[in-house]
Amino acid sequence: MKIFFLKYKFIVKLIFLVKEGGAEVSLLNTIRDKMDSFNPKERELAAFLLSRPQEAARLTITELAREAGSSTATVSRFCRTLRFQSFAEFKMQLAGELAQPPDTSKYQDIVAGNPLPDIVSAITINHLRSITDTTHILDIAELRRAIEALHAASRIDLYGAATSGLVAQDFFHKLIRVGKAAAVFTDSHMQLTSASSLSKHDVAIGISYSGETLETINALRCAAEQGATTISITRFGAEGLTDYADIRLYTSSSEAGMRRGDMASRMAMLHVIDILFTGLVSEHFDDYVPRLERSFQTVTQYTGKKERTTL
Numbered sequence: 001m002k003i004f005f006l007k008y009k010f011i012v013k014l015i016f017l018v019k020e021g022g023a024e025v026s027l028l029n030t031i032r033d034k035m036d037s038f039n040p041k042e043r044e045l046a047a048f049l050l051s052r053p054q055e056a057a058r059l060t061i062t063e064l065a066r067e068a069g070s071s072t073a074t075v076s077r078f079c080r081t082l083r084f085q086s087f088a089e090f091k092m093q094l095a096g097e098l099a100q101p102p103d104t105s106k107y108q109d110i111v112a113g114n115p116l117p118d119i120v121s122a123i124t125i126n127h128l129r130s131i132t133d134t135t136h137i138l139d140i141a142e143l144r145r146a147i148e149a150l151h152a153a154s155r156i157d158l159y160g161a162a163t164s165g166l167v168a169q170d171f172f173h174k175l176i177r178v179g180k181a182a183a184v185f186t187d188s189h190m191q192l193t194s195a196s197s198l199s200k201h202d203v204a205i206g207i208s209y210s211g212e213t214l215e216t217i218n219a220l221r222c223a224a225e226q227g228a229t230t231i232s233i234t235r236f237g238a239e240g241l242t243d244y245a246d247i248r249l250y251t252s253s254s255e256a257g258m259r260r261g262d263m264a265s266r267m268a269m270l271h272v273i274d275i276l277f278t279g280l281v282s283e284h285f286d287d288y289v290p291r292l293e294r295s296f297q298t299v300t301q302y303t304g305k306k307e308r309t310t311l
Contacts, residue, residue, distance in 0.1 A: 027090075027097050028053060030082060030137065033237040042078050045070045049094075057095040061087045123263065130264035131271045133252030137236050138275070146247045147279045149229045150175075151287075153203040156182040157228075159191045159219040160207035163262040167233075167269045168207050174277045179291040191219035200227035206245065209265045211238025220244045233272055235265065249276075 031046050038046055048068035049056050056064055064087075065072045075087060084090040114122070150156060156175060160168035165186035172184035185191040198204060204223030208216045211234035221244040224230045232245035235252070242248050251268035281288045 027082070027093050029133070030236070033235075034081075035237075037237055037239065038078075038081075041070055041074045042081070044068060045074060045078055053094065053098055057091060057098055126264040127267045130252050130268040134250075134268040134271050137250050137252065138272070139249070142247050142249055143275065143279060146231050146249060146276055147283055149203050149231065149247065150180070150276065150280050151284055152201075153229070154181065154201040155198065156180055156202065157191075157194050157198060157204040157219075157223060158182065158184040158207070159186075159195075159204065159216050160184075161186055161188075161213050161215055163266050164207040164209060164213065164216070164269065167266065167273060168205070170270060171205070171273045171277070174273070177292055177295045178281060178288040179295075185219070188215035188218070191215060192222055195219045195222035195228075196226065198223050198226040198228040200229075202226075202228040203231065204228045205231045205233065206241050207233045207269060208238075208241050209235050209251070209262065209269060211235060211241045213241070217241050217244065233269055 028050060031049055035043060035046055045064075045068045048064075052067075055067075059067065061072050061075050064070075065075050068075075079085075079087050079090040082090065084093065158168040158172055160166075165184075168184045168186070172182050175182040183194060185194055195204060202223075204220055206216045206220035211232070217240050220230050220232065220241060224244045224246075229247070230245045231247045231249065232241045233249045233251065234241055236250040238250075249272055251265065251272055281292070
């Protein structure tokens with residue numbers, strides 16, 4: 001068991017060896033994802049960048065502002081919105097991304113009569129792309145804040161509906177195994193009932209890929225009003241749930257199409273959950289591994305057989 005977690009600890013350290021405060025972002029995808037959140041002038045600038053990225057990478061800030069019908073102040077503000085310290089840093093990132101070979105592994109939708117081998121390939125590509133894209137936009141500083149909040153929490157509430165509720169259930173199972181006082185709620189009334197009894201010593205996690213699930217928003221808002229530390233897990237660029245979150249974690253929002261059954265988005269959210277759990281155990285190894293081993297031994301003792309599990 002300890003060898004297993006040492007391997008996990010090494011993997012987490014590799015994941016965390018990303019640009020401090022956030023991973024190196026796929027810049028054009030990020031701009032596309034955040035389009036609805038920009039003000040009108042920023043949207044005009046974003047549209048220019050998306051339609052003429054190669055040209056934009058060669059322009060000065062003054063030239064870009066003029067070509068996009070904007071101002072240098074808007075360009076500077078736009079860069080800060082995307083977490084760049086300056087236009088020069090933004091331009092360097094854009095130029096570096098454009099120099100990379102194009103990614104041909106696009107998300108694929110369900111189509112009628114697809115041969116089974118093609119379906120296997122398509123789903124594999126979707127899941128791998130979802131995990132990779134999510135890793136690119138993870139904010140390491142926010143992950144660390146979330147891990148420390150979970151470690152310090154007297155109680156942890158998890159809220160989610162439908163597919164997001166399944167993700168919340170998965171996290172609940174993990175937290176219980178390391179002795180955290182956690183509870184998961186998918187019923188809107190029970191979410192509010194539990195949230196109303198939280199305190200400043202507790203944590204509430206709202207999970208919603210869209211970020212717009214009203215029941216989850218209300219529960220996280222109620223938890224925030226009680227003084228609990230609140231965490232949201234949503235697609236990048238989502239609003240609503242994040243308004244009531246102290247800590248905001250994002251997944252890839254590139255998946256589109258009505259026929260996928262939230263498959264890739266579910267994998268992206270589970271990816272974040274797995275990183276949080278592994279990071280929690282890795283950062284506080286001596287606290288949680290004995291509890292994990294004890295839960296494993298207890299299940300083995302009472303079931304009379306070894307439980308095959310993956311974390």
